[in-house]
Amino acid sequence: MKLFILCQTDVWKSKASRVCFGVFDTRNKAIDSAKWQQLFNCISEVVVLEVTLNAFEEI
Known part of the structure; x- marks a missing residue:
């Protein structure tokens, strides 16, 4: 099963700023929530990460 993690980061999309x-x-639910929370702006980016449930991995 796939899950989607919604993160806000800087314009360089560094992992440290997530x-x-x-x-x-x-x-679609992740993007709709980002729009509703107004996470999109000129100094930040929105990243939606796709991960697998019950898998041990670095994100």
């Missing part, structure tokens, strides 16, 4: 905002079951 702030996670939620875990969703579809990419």
Whole structure:
């Protein structure tokens, strides 16, 4: 099963600047939530990471 993690980061998309905002079951729900929370702006980017449930891996 795939899950999608919604993160906000700086414009360089560095891992150190990621702030996670939620875990969703579809990419569309993650993007809709980012729009509703107004996470898109000129100094930050939104990243939706796709991960597999019950898998041990670096994200």
